[in-house]
Amino acid sequence: MDRTKETIMKAFKEKEEKYKEVFEIIDTRWELVNDLFETMERLVSSTAKxxxxxxxxxxxxxxxxxxxxNVAIRHKRALSPAEWWECxxxxxxxxxxxxxxxxxxxCSASGCECNWSVFEQIHSKKRNRLAQQHLNDLVFVKYNRVLKLWYDARDKIDPISLIDIDDNNEC
Incomplete structure (x- = not known):
């Protein structure tokens, strides 16, 4: 990559204002490629895979x-990314x-915020002496119970419709 940049610099006669924008594109692209392989190394443990x-x-x-x-190219815009990859x-x-x-x-912190909300509901004045592990277990059970309810209702509720949102549920 450094040699490529040097060649570009020479082509633009080392005038930074001319090649600066090109370097920004190269750096962004290179960072994305590095991030892709770093993510792969974290999520896929097998070197063969x-x-x-x-x-x-x-x-x-x-x-x-x-x-x-052509059908695959057209469907890139019509389907969600996960659906497209499944097809x-x-x-x-x-x-x-x-x-x-x-x-x-x-891609958001809403899960963490929901978890903290559950923690606040459980850790009250009456229950402020719970052992840390017991408190963690209660939060785990309560949070996963909500996730299970959402999962069970996935075919009955439109996630985009505001009508289906439970106003009493903070998560």
């Missing part, structure tokens, strides 16, 4: 196989599992 994912990533990037089909996994199951795992990661 990491190697398969890397090979399959090449197939995806080159839009080979099903990825190059067009083709012969790349390791990459598909990794991508869906990444897409399923929580």
């Amino acid at each position: 990491q190697d398969k994912i890397t090979t399959q990533l090449f197939i995806y990037r080159k839009t080979e196989g099903l990825f190059g089909r 067009y996994e083709a012969n790349i199951p390791e990459l598909q599992k990794f991508v869906i795992k990444v897409l399923s990661l929580t």
Whole structure:
């Protein structure tokens, strides 16, 4: 990457104002690639699977196989990312599992805030002497009970509709 940047600098006769924007694009792209592989190393413990994912990533990037089909390209905009990957996994199951795992990661602190809210409900003046482990267990049970209720109601409730939101539930 450094050699590439040096070549670009020479092409622009080392005038920073001309190549600065190009360097920003390169740095952003390089950071994303590093983050991708760092995430893969964290989420996929098997080096053999990491190697398969890397090979399959090449197939995806080159839009080979099903990825190059017009229907797959059209559906990228029509389907959610997870649904699209479920449809067009083709012969790349390791990459598909990794991508869906990444897409399923929580991207907000609402789960933590909900957990803290449950903690505040349990840790009251009456129950301020609970042992830490007992308190943790109660929070775990209460929070997961709410998650189970939401999961059971997933087909009955429209998550976008405000009508279906329970105003009494802080989570």
